[in-house]
Amino acid sequence: MSAEYDVIVVGGGIAGFSAALYTARQRLKTLVITKDIGGQLNMTTLVENYPAILKTSGPELVARVRQQAELFGAEVIFDEVVDIQKEGNVFRVRTYGGDEYASLAVILAFGKTPRELGVPGEARLKNKGVSYCTICDASFFKGQDIALVSWGDLAREPATILSTTSNKFYWIFPSDKPIYDDEFLSNVLNAGKAVLVPNSEVVEIKGNNKVEAIAVKNRKTGETQEFKVAAVFIEVGYVTKTDFVKHLVRLNERGEIIADWEGKTATPGLFAAGDVVAYPYKQAVIAAAQGVAAALSATAYVLQAKGKKVYSLTDWRAEKIK
């Protein structure tokens, strides 16, 4: 089987597009397969700690890197990668949409994904009222009754936003209090929009083509009640969804991919970068830098696979050490 691409990048966040910028600029045929543009940075309207850029929004930052990568010839396809297999020295990358692409190298840059509740109706009604990003989607449901599933510090931003955008919001959480910060909580309650639903969990999200109601179970009494809502905002953290590559890489206890500082994983030709990697600091500039390191390693790997001479840092270091 022959490879139609030199490099396939999985993920269109800051790590993925930084990687694609470098491989495409090295004239490697590069494809980015991604569920969306921007990843987690879509959830912030203000980034002021990316070196050389005083202030920007998350989406704007990634849009610029995407533009740079495309200027050098990187292609972008919107889909979800569900399987990767290595056959000989070629990777077969299969998507949810049923397509298959082949490449000599793959860079895994698929970051973190919002944690789901795993209840009936949730998957079916995603983007039809089920949202994992209040700051992104709250304005679509202005003046309506909403549900928020969130607690602790994660709930600060969504509760603040829904206090201004919603008619009222049912705030569902598993303990007695949604947040142990009394001043913050009383500010939210004084805004008059929050209806606290303590000791509770959502057990079903209902609706035909859009969210119409949720069923909520009280953990103490066992009783279930229904709330009519137009949307459910679920903000319960992020997970790494690395199951589909676990036969090719080593994972840590959090399911993050173990890669060395060159972005190399346990499989030759398979590299990883950004928040999906087992590295403690999750920041945009770090993800971008890891994307670049993985791209340089992938470039050396692809050129070697094609029998070309490689002038890379790795070779230079090896020569000096000898």
Ligand SMILES: Cc1cc2nc3c(=O)[nH]c(=O)nc-3n(C[C@H](O)[C@H](O)[C@H](O)COP(=O)(O)OP(=O)(O)OC[C@H]3O[C@@H](n4cnc5c(N)ncnc54)[C@H](O)[C@@H]3O)c2cc1C
């Ligand atoms: C609310 C919030 C605010 C933040 N603010 C800042 C900040 O101000 N400054 C800062 O430096 N950092 C900030 N961060 C952290 C920063 O967003 C991350 O470190 C960075 O986005 C990681 O980039 P990434 O490309 O590795 O992953 P992600 O941003 O998670 O992007 C992953 C990409 O992969 C795609 N994807 C996932 N699975 C698949 C699949 N199977 N197939 C295809 N595509 C897939 C996703 O759709 C997404 O496009 C913030 C994070 C959050 C959540």
